Amino acid sequence: MLTRRVIPCLDVDGGRVVKGVSFVDIRDAGDPAELAAFYNAEGADELVFLDITASSDARNTMVDVVEKVSSEVFIPLTVGGGIRPVDNMRKMLEAGADKVAVNSAAVANPQLIEDCAKEFGAQCVVLALDVKRVDNPVIASFEQYGEVPAEALFRIVTHGGRRPTALDAVKWAKLATELGAGELLVTSMDADGQKTGYDNELLSVISDSVTVPVIASGGAGQLDHFYDALVEGKSDAVLAASLFHFGELRVSEVKSYLAERGIPMREV
């Protein structure tokens, strides 16, 4: 039986993990390799590293991070943040990443998804979607995606949530998978950081519209939120960042809870 996945997400700035606090068993909470080993021992099914480095000259540090982590931790590794040309993606994969997540760059140029999928296979290409509900202002227009129905409830925002677009999230999810995205990482910008639960309506509508796996992101605050995202939200995997980093919940705790409630989980 295929298990559902629990995925910690780590933000990396200039080669260091940010937002992490010290766990008892970790010497350096900023060291990506050490944190990766910790989460691996906790039973994390996969890891996502998000590069939030602002300056472009510090960008190459991410390749070193991936190289180091993948030499020590043998579970799937996704890298996202600022991934643009195919060559950039190749560097990450050669360094040991298994999947690369594309976000804003793919919205600006959907061809990027097709190019990457053709070159490396759809399983390597994760489309990250940052989504906001429509009571938020709609500014940019994206004519290449055709007409957006007024009733479309979920819209894409880009550039880390700073730039709203008129792009319908469900339509974008479908288009991206047709172009070759092998998995979707769906973040609700409304729920993100609120700790009131994932946006399960968003997750289930996207999960129902595509055939590829969906990773739920944004809003986890307590144990039952993970269960709801998998059952109501129909997600295939659940991701959380600060909740794990600040030690409010442990990965092992989430997995035992889900297993007790009948969700298939990998035992470690």
Added chain:
Amino acid sequence: MTENSEIPRIVVLNTRAANVHSVEKALRKVGADPIVTDDPAELESADAAVLPGVGASDAVMTALNTLNMVEPIKRFAASGKPLLCVCVGLQVLFNSSEEGKLPGLGLVDGNVQIIPNGMIDELGSAMKVPHMGWNAVQFTGDDADRNTMFKGIPQGSHFYFVHSYRCVPDKQADVAATASYGVEICAAVARGNIVGTQFHPEKSGDMGLQIYKNFLDLASTIAK
């Protein structure tokens, strides 16, 4: 590190697949010193070889054809030395695949078929294709009866899969392990020295590394 003085020559065939480097790292982790190469001559002198692959089967077959690697692989397979094939590396062992037009290596009888879409799983969700994630693997036979490559791994251990097509061997005897995903998934194939896994041992934590350890031990006995 290996205990014997002869360090085996393990060759990882560079099929340009995205998992080549992960395979190399996993082998290093268990103490091997693998050579990543696309030179058929390196294969001739190897004690053991890995054929990695992800993505499309035609992409792997095109790489093998372009590198003049098809005949050397067949010769290597016939030599009796350990050959480990991973994911699409396993799929190209078969005669043909529904995914591509190019014929496979034909080292295992059978074909490769698409995984049916949209079956409903135990939580009431539609089952996704690709089959992506950790699935429980059942090995055929007790530990003692298994191919050396799969010894020391408890029944039902989870391994990481990413694939949209599944291998369907003609002979049940070639199936070394299975997993369940609506349909039966052939998780591993073993035909003497030719062994393949549909899952990625290099991404399957400690149990995956055990397979590379077994592979290294096997290669070491060849090198002696």
